[in-house]
C-alpha cells in the first residue's frame with residue numbers, strides 16, 4: 578500500500594456528508610487536508626475536530642461554480658503546503674423534481690456545481706500535478722451516473738453521466754502522459770444532507786420513502802473506498818469504484 582502520511586489532499590464539498598467523512602479519514606491517516614466548501618462555519622468546526630484528533634486541516638472557502646474562487650483556494654493551499662497530491666472532487670447537489678415542474682434554476686445549478694465545478698477544480702489543480710509528474714484526482718459520479726432511475730432524476734443523472742464520461746476521458750489523457758491517477762467513484766444511496774436541496778413537495782416525500790426502504794451507506798463507507806483507491810500502490814489506478822448499499826437494487 579501507498580502511505581497517505583504527509584500527503585496533501587484537497588476535498589471539495591467538505592462541509593458535510595461524504596466530503597467531511599473523507600476529510601476525517603485522510604487526516605487520521607496522516608494526510609494534510611484542504612477542506613473546501615461555501616459554509617465556512619461548518620469548515621471551521623471540522624478543522625477544529627480534525628486538529629483535536631491530532632490531524633492537520635486548512636479551511637478554504639470555495640464556490641466550485643466560480644473559477645476565481647476555485648483558483649484562489651487552490652493557490653492558498655499550494656502557498657501553504659507547496660504541493661497537491663490528491664484531489665477529491667466531491668461537491669454536488671441533487672434538487673429532485675419532475676421535468677414538467679420546470680425548475681430550470683435548479684437544473685442550471687446542478688449543471689454548474691456537478692459538471693462545471695468538477696471542470697473548474699480539475700483545471701485549477703492539474704498544472705501543479707503535471708509539473709510534479711504525480712497526483713490523483715477522484716471524481717464523484719453516482720449510481721445515477723451509470724443507470725437511470727426514472728421520475729425526478731433526469732437532470733441529476735445527466736450531470737453524473739457527464740462526470741463519468743469526463744473522468745474516463747481525463748484518465749485516458751493524463752494518466753499515462755503525466756503519471757496522474759484518475760478515479761471515478763459511483764456511490765449508491767448514502768446518508769448525508771444531499772436530499773435537503775429538494776424543493777419539490779412530491780419529491781421530498783418520495784425521497785424519504787426511498788431512503789426508508791434500505792439500510793443506507795454511511796458517509797464513512799464512501800470515505801473508506803476513497804482511501805482504498807488513493808492508498809493503492811503508485812502503479813495501480815483504481816479507475817472505478819461502484820459502492821452500493823447491499824439492499825439497493
Ligand code: NDP
Nearest residue numbers: 590592593594595615616640641669719766767769770771
Ligand atoms: P451533502 O449535501 O452532504 O454534501 C454536498 C457538499 O457539496 C456540501 O459540502 C456542500 O457544501 C457542497 N457544495 C454544494 N454546492 C457547492 C458549491 N457551489 N461550491 C462548493 N461546494 C458546494 O451530500 P453528499 O455528501 O451526499 O454529496 C457528496 C457527493 O456525493 C455529491 O457529488 C453527490 O452528488 C454524490 N453522491 C451522493 C449520494 C448520496 O446518496 N448521498 C449518492 C451518489 C453520489 P456548501 O453548501 O457548504 O458549499
